[in-house]
Amino acid sequence: MSTTLRFGPELRRLRVEAGLTLTEFSVALNYDKGHLSKVERGERFASPELARRCDAFLGADGELQRLVTRPATDSDSGTAESPAGPSRWLVGRRVVLSAGTGTLIDLGLKLGGQALCSTDNPLLPSLRMQFDQLRKLGQSTAPKVLLPLLEAQTRMIAGLAADARSDSRAPALLLASRFAEFTGWMAQEAGDNDAALGWTGEAAELARAGGDPYLGSYALVRRALVTMYGGDAAGTVALARRAQSSELPPRIRGLAAQREAQGHALVGNEVDCLRSLDRARELLASDDARNGAEPVIGTSHVRDPAAMSTGWCLHDLGRPKAAAEVLDREYLHLPPHALRTRARYGFRRSLAHAASGEVEHACAIAGDLLGVMPAVPSATVNSDVRRLARELSRFRSSRPVRDLQPALARVLAPAHG
Numbered sequence: 001m002s003t004t005l006r007f008g009p010e011l012r013r014l015r016v017e018a019g020l021t022l023t024e025f026s027v028a029l030n031y032d033k034g035h036l037s038k039v040e041r042g043e044r045f046a047s048p049e050l051a052r053r054c055d056a057f058l059g060a061d062g063e064l065q066r067l068v069t070r071p072a073t074d075s076d077s078g079t080a081e082s083p084a085g086p087s088r089w090l091v092g093r094r095v096v097l098s099a100g101t102g103t104l105i106d107l108g109l110k111l112g113g114q115a116l117c118s119t120d121n122p123l124l125p126s127l128r129m130q131f132d133q134l135r136k137l138g139q140s141t142a143p144k145v146l147l148p149l150l151e152a153q154t155r156m157i158a159g160l161a162a163d164a165r166s167d168s169r170a171p172a173l174l175l176a177s178r179f180a181e182f183t184g185w186m187a188q189e190a191g192d193n194d195a196a197l198g199w200t201g202e203a204a205e206l207a208r209a210g211g212d213p214y215l216g217s218y219a220l221v222r223r224a225l226v227t228m229y230g231g232d233a234a235g236t237v238a239l240a241r242r243a244q245s246s247e248l249p250p251r252i253r254g255l256a257a258q259r260e261a262q263g264h265a266l267v268g269n270e271v272d273c274l275r276s277l278d279r280a281r282e283l284l285a286s287d288d289a290r291n292g293a294e295p296v297i298g299t300s301h302v303r304d305p306a307a308m309s310t311g312w313c314l315h316d317l318g319r320p321k322a323a324a325e326v327l328d329r330e331y332l333h334l335p336p337h338a339l340r341t342r343a344r345y346g347f348r349r350s351l352a353h354a355a356s357g358e359v360e361h362a363c364a365i366a367g368d369l370l371g372v373m374p375a376v377p378s379a380t381v382n383s384d385v386r387r388l389a390r391e392l393s394r395f396r397s398s399r400p401v402r403d404l405q406p407a408l409a410r411v412l413a414p415a416h417g
Contacts, residue, residue, distance in 0.1 A: 005042055007051070007067040012040040014058045029053050030357035032394065049391065053355065055268045056318025062268030124168070127157060128175060131295060135182060139301070139340045142377050143186040150186060154179040154199075158206060173210030177203045178295060181215065184222060189340075191379035193226050217243040218252050218297055224259045228266070229380055236263030254283030255298045258309045265316035273313050281306035301338040302345075304330060312348055320355035327352055340376045343369050347384040354391045362392070363400035370407040385411055 015025050022040075026033035031050065038044040046054075046068050055064040130153070138146055154176055161172035184199030200222045207215035224239035240263060243256035261276035284306050302308050311326030327349040334342050346369045354362035366388060373381070389408050392401045 007046050007064065008040045008042040010067060011046070011054055011058075011064060014054075014060055014064075015040075018058055025057075028057060030355070035394075047390070049355070049387065052268060052316060052318035053320070054318070056270070060268070061270070065268040123160075124171060124175065127153075128295075131175065131178060131182070135295070135300070136337070138182070138186060139338045140376060142375070143190040144377075147183065147186050147190060150179060150183040154183055154202075161210075170210045173206050174212055177206035177210060177212070177215055180206055181219070181222070188226060188229075189378045189380060193230075196226060197223060214249055214252055215297075217245070217248050218255070221252065221256045221259050221298075224256075224263070225380075228259065228262050229383055231266065233263045233266035236260070236266070250283045250286045251297055254280045254286075255305070257283060258306060261309060261313050262316070265313035268317060270317050273317060277306060277310050277313065280309065299341065301335055301341045302330070303333040308345060311352070312345075315348065315352045315355065320352045324349065324352035324356055324358070339372050340378060340381075343372060343376060343378065343381050344384075347381055347388060351384055351388045351391060354388060354395075359392065359395045359398050360400045362388070363398075363404045367404055367407065370404075370411055373411045382412065 022033055022037055026036050035044065039046050048068055051065045051068045055062060134146065134150065157172055157176040157179060161169050161176060164172055180199050180203035184196045184203060187199055188196035200219045204216035204219040220239045220243040224236045227235035227239060237260050240256045240260035244253045257276045257280035261273045261280060264273035264276060299305055307326065308330045311323050311330060314323035314326060327345060331345055331349055346365060350362045350365040353365065389412065395401045
């Protein structure tokens with residue numbers, strides 16, 4: 001019998017062992033009794049969301065989720081060292097180390113190595129300030145608008161570094177690596193995972209050339225984010241574990257532990273998830289992590305990344321009420337200008353409330369966020385918007401749900417032109 005066909009009988013067995021009637025079970029899960037009855041009889045397939053909730057409520061340690069989750073194959077695990085074939089956007093390490101700035105003149109940037117070498121020339125600090133500004137702009141601008149500028153700036157700074165004297169080459173390469181890493185994130189937000197992985201790999205190469213051996217490990221955390229959104233729990237955990245060597249800075253190890261927790265949550269592994277979250281909390285709260293080098297690696301708008309990730313994971317573990325409590329609390333601390341971050345955690349918050357049966361509140365949260373999505377479209381946030389639409393579809397008779405449907409449809413409609 002296939003795993004999907006085994007789900008119904010196994011669910012019924014666990015429910016009966018728990019001493020629950022179908023009516024009691026449906027009330028506890030906020031699911032229609034008739035739907036659950038058909039799932040138990042094998043007349044309907046269970047969604048991953050339903051499996052998570054049943055798993056958590058019945059204490060099945062991820063077994064029910066495994067019966068509805070398709071194992072990731074090597075081809076879709078997203079754990080390859082690099083995308084197939086070179087990207088046309090990348091700088092390339094040989095170019096970084098040996099190329100001049102001839103192509104940059106075409107951009108009207110008539111700057112040579114001397115501009116970087118002069119101690120009283122503000123070029124490098126100005127570019128560093130520009131990075132901060134672009135990062136802030138990324139919170140309120142469509143990624144496809146920013147990508148051409150980010151790509152050009154990464155090439156420009158890497159080219160300047162290639163022509164600079166040895167004493168000023170390293171800081172320029174390190175700054176170029178941060179531009180490349182942010183470019184990779186914007187590429188993922190634009191829905192281009194191949195480019196995201198390519199630019200992330202490029203960031204690691206630039207950092208190594210500049211004398212920073214650590215950003216390569218953070219690149220593993222970024223790659224784990226791609227696999228997480230692809231639903232590959234095993235790949236996410238494997239990549240995140242590789243970035244937790246004791247030799248690495250606490251912030252990178254903390255962010256990696258946080259990503260590992262999210263991977264465990266995808267398959268309902270609560271024990272390992274909570275253990276990873278505890279490790280992330282300890283590492284990210286350390287003085288070394290808080291006083292690290294600038295610019296900050298990872299999110300700069302979430303006050304307590306480990307706490308926010310706890311709320312995120314609790315939903316995936318099938319504990320939406322607990323998730324909503326944590327996300328509500330942490331969401332209050334997000335800065336008003338961080339629209340992209342607010343959308344990311346706001347939709348996860350709405351999803352948790354919807355899964356808890358608080359449909360009207362979930363619609364109110366989502367309604368406020370849907371209005372800003374055209375300004376900050378996001379392929380990753382849209383994954384939760386789709387989940388929210390599926391969750392709310394169970395409550396079609398609700399007036400708030402019907403009122404929200406047109407706005408949901410507009411955000412999820414494929415772009416044209």
